[in-house]
Amino acid sequence: MNKRIPVTVLSGFLGAGKTSMLNHLLTEQHGQKIAVIVNDMSEINIDARLVKEGSLIRTEENMVEMTNGCICCTLREDLIVELEKLAKQDIDYVLIESSGVSEPIPVAQSFVYADEELGIDLQALFQLDTMVTLVNGQQFWQDYRSEDLLLDRELHVSDDDERGIVDLLVDQIEFANVIVLNKVDKLSSEEMEELKDLLYKLNPEAKIIPTTFGQIDPLQVLHTGQFDLEEASHGAGWIKELNQEHVPETEEYGISSFVYRSRRPFHPGRFQEWLENWPDEILRAKGFFWLVTRNDVAGFLSQAGSMLTLEGAGRWLASYSEEEQAALKADDPGLFDNWDEAAGDRITELVCIGREMDENQIIASLNDCLVTEEEADKPASAFVDSLPAFAMT
Numbered sequence: 001m002n003k004r005i006p007v008t009v010l011s012g013f014l015g016a017g018k019t020s021m022l023n024h025l026l027t028e029q030h031g032q033k034i035a036v037i038v039n040d041m042s043e044i045n046i047d048a049r050l051v052k053e054g055s056l057i058r059t060e061e062n063m064v065e066m067t068n069g070c071i072c073c074t075l076r077e078d079l080i081v082e083l084e085k086l087a088k089q090d091i092d093y094v095l096i097e098s099s100g101v102s103e104p105i106p107v108a109q110s111f112v113y114a115d116e117e118l119g120i121d122l123q124a125l126f127q128l129d130t131m132v133t134l135v136n137g138q139q140f141w142q143d144y145r146s147e148d149l150l151l152d153r154e155l156h157v158s159d160d161d162e163r164g165i166v167d168l169l170v171d172q173i174e175f176a177n178v179i180v181l182n183k184v185d186k187l188s189s190e191e192m193e194e195l196k197d198l199l200y201k202l203n204p205e206a207k208i209i210p211t212t213f214g215q216i217d218p219l220q221v222l223h224t225g226q227f228d229l230e231e232a233s234h235g236a237g238w239i240k241e242l243n244q245e246h247v248p249e250t251e252e253y254g255i256s257s258f259v260y261r262s263r264r265p266f267h268p269g270r271f272q273e274w275l276e277n278w279p280d281e282i283l284r285a286k287g288f289f290w291l292v293t294r295n296d297v298a299g300f301l302s303q304a305g306s307m308l309t310l311e312g313a314g315r316w317l318a319s320y321s322e323e324e325q326a327a328l329k330a331d332d333p334g335l336f337d338n339w340d341e342a343a344g345d346r347i348t349e350l351v352c353i354g355r356e357m358d359e360n361q362i363i364a365s366l367n368d369c370l371v372t373e374e375e376a377d378k379p380a381s382a383f384v385d386s387l388p389a390f391a392m393t
Contacts, residue, residue: 004127005087007094008221009107011172012134013143013165014100014155017182021134021214022097028218032092037082080110080120087125093222094126101155101168104131104175112229130224131232133176133206134214135169137195138186143169144283144305166305170284173199174236177227178207178220185212190253194355197255201353202284203236254356260366262348263340264376265292268385270369275308279365281357287350288313290343292371293385295319301350312390318344 010018026034079096086094098107111128114121136143148165173179179199184192192210199208209220234243268291285303300313317325317335329336339345352362375383 004123004125005091005094006127006129006223006225007096007111008130008132009096009098009104009128010132010134010221011098011102011104011107011176012100012132012180012182013136013169013172015139016100016134016136017214018097018100018134021180021182021211021216022095024214024216025095025218025222033090034093034095035086035089035091037079037094037096077115077118079107080115080118080122083110083122083126084120101150101163103168103171104133105171108175108227108229108232127225128227128229130178130221131176131227132178132180132221133172134180134182135173135195135199136183137181137192137210138183140169140195147306164304164307166307167302167309170202170304173206174203175232176203176206177232178209178224179203180214180216180221181208181210182214183212184210194253194255197253198283198353198355201255201257205231255354256357256359257351257353258357258359258363259287260348260350260352260363262290262367262370263343263346264370265290265295265346266348266369267371267375268293268383268387272387274365274369275310278303278308279354279357279362282352282354282362284353285350287348289348289350290316290346291385291387292375293380293383294390295346295380297390298346299390310388310390316344316346318346 010022012018022036022038026036083094096107098104108128108131111122111126114123143165146165150161150163150165150168153165181192181196181199187195196208196210199206207220207226209216266289271289271291282303283305285301287301289299289301291299296315296319298313298316300311302309302311317328320328325336336345338347340347350366
């Protein structure tokens with residue numbers, strides 16, 4: 001059996017420096033036959049031209065240009081087909097520079113799960129070696145605090161693309177196993193360390209490498225053999241906190257995290273008011289919540305910067321009949337490990353990651369949103385619920 005070809009994927013929002021880093025890697029790669037896939041959203045593939053004008057003119061790499069789409073969605077099938085073609089050539093490695101608006105998870109999944117419609121199994125041909133995300137240290141806070149959607153900056157991939165800039169930034173950061181903090185020459189040492197601490201909180205499993213102009217030792221992102229889809233899927237800081245794997249605090253720069261838990265439901269009016277007055281010091285929050293007016297369905301909250309999303313996360317097990325619960329328990333007893341006699345599996349568990357947070361004050365303010373003992377006996381119809389209806393994931 002032929003050895004699988006290793007692959008490194010470079011992700012990062014527009015302006016993070018992916019092309020500069022790609023050029024550097026190609027210049028420093030010392031004789032390996034590297035195939036390059038460049039994905040850009042523009043009509044004219046500027047990134048591809050830059051690479052051609054750089055090291056690709058002087059070396060023997062193959063390059064595939066993928067334009068007018070995004071390899072995490074509209075061009076995903078094209079990516080799979082092109083990779084199968086590359087596997088038949090004499091190459092040692094594949095470098096993929098995804099577009100600035102690509103999400104890394106669908107790209108990674110292309111290498112793990114066979115595409116039955118295309119009849120192509122990339123896992124038999126390639127080894128996903130490293131998922132790299134570049135972060136623009138100079139621009140990070142401006143984008144992180146922005147309320148802009150991709151649509152607002154005309155970066156959307158379709159008319160129904162409603163993703164926020166900050167949501168995309170966080171998706172790219174939380175899924176990487178290497179984070180390159182670029183343009184640190186534009187930051188003071190204190191600003192750099194503070195940003196490194198936040199990145200560590202968002203993704204404690206990733207290796208964080210500060211750099212300038214994408215100048216990096218190639219062995220830090222090539223042939224690392226360190227990417228694991230299962231680990232990456234559970235490596236985000238909020239997931240670790242929910243699983244009670246507390247990520248140590250970084251006291252010097254005030255970056256910390258905690259989990260808010262309650263077995264009492266939220267009052268819809270008071271919780272909505274709290275959400276509308278979101279504490280500025282909470283930079284990232286994610287988790288499940290219980291709303292007294294929606295006893296059957298678990299709520300899921302995701303916040304990053306100024307963007308906040310509420311959606312449904314499926315039915316609480318406690319809403320099923322006793323017969324249905326018995327069948328579920330027989331199939332997977334672990335589902336009932338945290339069962340509460342009164343609440344069942346209904347619970348609020350919210351991870352908060354932030355800077356200079358007053359944990360006690362935030363917990364107290366959330367406790368004030370819970371239904372009181374007197375309110376607990378009222379039917380759901382007694383409460384006014386103006387929160388948006390849950391869209392089911």
